[in-house]
Amino acid sequence: MSSALAILGGRPLRDRPFPRWPVFDERERAQVLDVLESANWGGFPSPNRKAGELSEKFAAFQSARFAVPTTSGTTALEAALKALGIGPGDEVIVPAITFAATAYAPVACLARPVFADVLADNGCIDPSSVRKLITRRTKAIIPVHYGATLADLDALSKISREHSIPIVEDCAHVPGAQWRERGAGAWGALGCFSFQTTKPMTAGEGGMITTDDPELEQRCQSIINCGRRRPGDTFEGPVLGANYRMTEWQCAVLLAQLARLPEQIEKKSRLAARLRAGLDSVRGLRAVARDPRVTREAIYAFIFIVDEAALGVSRNRFVRALRAEGIPAGVGNEPVYRSALFPRQSAPYRAACEMAGAKTDAPIDCPVAENLFEHAMVAIPHECLLGDEREVDDIVAAAEKVARNAAALKNADLKRQEPSS
Numbered sequence: 001m002s003s004a005l006a007i008l009g010g011r012p013l014r015d016r017p018f019p020r021w022p023v024f025d026e027r028e029r030a031q032v033l034d035v036l037e038s039a040n041w042g043g044f045p046s047p048n049r050k051a052g053e054l055s056e057k058f059a060a061f062q063s064a065r066f067a068v069p070t071t072s073g074t075t076a077l078e079a080a081l082k083a084l085g086i087g088p089g090d091e092v093i094v095p096a097i098t099f100a101a102t103a104y105a106p107v108a109c110l111a112r113p114v115f116a117d118v119l120a121d122n123g124c125i126d127p128s129s130v131r132k133l134i135t136r137r138t139k140a141i142i143p144v145h146y147g148a149t150l151a152d153l154d155a156l157s158k159i160s161r162e163h164s165i166p167i168v169e170d171c172a173h174v175p176g177a178q179w180r181e182r183g184a185g186a187w188g189a190l191g192c193f194s195f196q197t198t199k200p201m202t203a204g205e206g207g208m209i210t211t212d213d214p215e216l217e218q219r220c221q222s223i224i225n226c227g228r229r230r231p232g233d234t235f236e237g238p239v240l241g242a243n244y245r246m247t248e249w250q251c252a253v254l255l256a257q258l259a260r261l262p263e264q265i266e267k268k269s270r271l272a273a274r275l276r277a278g279l280d281s282v283r284g285l286r287a288v289a290r291d292p293r294v295t296r297e298a299i300y301a302f303i304f305i306v307d308e309a310a311l312g313v314s315r316n317r318f319v320r321a322l323r324a325e326g327i328p329a330g331v332g333n334e335p336v337y338r339s340a341l342f343p344r345q346s347a348p349y350r351a352a353c354e355m356a357g358a359k360t361d362a363p364i365d366c367p368v369a370e371n372l373f374e375h376a377m378v379a380i381p382h383e384c385l386l387g388d389e390r391e392v393d394d395i396v397a398a399a400e401k402v403a404r405n406a407a408a409l410k411n412a413d414l415k416r417q418e419p420s421s
């Protein structure tokens with residue numbers, strides 16, 4: 001084995017690709033053909049044939065009474081907040097570390113997103129930060145189950161009960177996860193899932209809302225179906241909706257994906273335990289631990305934490321070196337309030353702040369999130385855990401190799417060493 005780092009001109013530790021994503025087989029083919037030949041392709045009448053079947057199966061899988069398919073995780077979050085009646089003047093607490101969609105959803109209701117800090121050991125929303133941010137305007141809390149773990153649903157449920165503030169779980173990363181043997185998305189008033197291409201269950205695009213509350217289910221169905229009521233719907237008041245209906249194509253593919261998911265979850269979880277043990281044995285690295293309350297572990301991104309001082313080189317250099325060794329490592333999500341995808345100069349955000357009596361440029365204090373993103377977090381995509389032990393062992397060996405060469409990496413002039421682009 002070459003000992004020189006690939007980023008410094010040595011041979012990469014791994015030159016084979018990791019398993020391809022998405023995974024599909026005859027099941028998806030048969031499902032799509034079935035829709036084609038039915039000549040019933042859209043989401044109308046809602047819920048349509050495959051949509052009804054998917055709702056039923058997905059709800060059962062997540063231990064919820066109902067599930068409502070939507071066009072994306074983003075529209076699932078937006079519809080969930082609208083079903084709760086969230087609107088101008090309200091505030092919604094979201095974690096600092098997440099994709100823009102979590103913060104966009106309140107703004108789509110003209111409510112103000114308020115950014116809570118996260119926990120240093122897993123990147124999920126910090127319940128003590130949530131407590132400090134609650135005001136009389138707070139109308140929902142959106143924890144994100146980040147990467148491969150779940151936010152502390154015990155602590156958050158307690159806060160929710162004490163303050164009568166509903167939780168909307170952002171489960172985009174974790175279809176199939178369970179907390180204390182009950183599905184993610186079934187703990188909050190509503191749960192929201194994404195089936196976008198990179199997610200562990202995908203139709204290219206798509207989303208799902210879970211809930212146990214019949215009235216919220218009816219409202220969600222109406223919101224995603226241009227405001228229509230189904231016969232028998234009993235909720236009161238007008239609903240302004242839009243077309244956020246999932247197509248039958250997506251539902252069909254997701255039925256096949258859902259059938260395969262338990263076996264993938266089991267495999268990824270088994271390999272994640274091996275990866276965790278391997279990385280934990282490298283000085284300066286610590287994988288996010290599996291919370292014993294997570295009784296079924298679903299993985300979108302395997303997250304581990306770098307201690308730059310103990311490792312002897314910056315997280316950024318470490319990740320660049322790991323990538324050069326053939327490991328598709330990333331650095332996770334940046335604090336959403338400074339993401340280019342969440343412009344705080346935008347008119348809707350400014351309007352949402354104004355209506356909540358807040359300044360658009362009010363200071364945001366999330367030091368843990370800042371440090372995680374700038375110096376600590378590393379993310380490995382879930383498909384790396386869909387191979388076998390060799391794949392995982394390569395990730396560990398690459399991390400060990402980079403760690404062993406930390407001093408050389410720290411002092412290298414990387415710009416000169418890199419191929420010109």
Ligand SMILES: Cc1ncc(COP(=O)(O)O)c(C=O)c1O
Pocket residue numbers: 071072073074075098099101102144170172173193194195196205206207
């Ligand atoms: C945490 C989180 N929430 C919501 C979303 C939005 O999902 P979608 O891309 O399906 O709209 C994503 C997508 O990446 C996400 O990572």
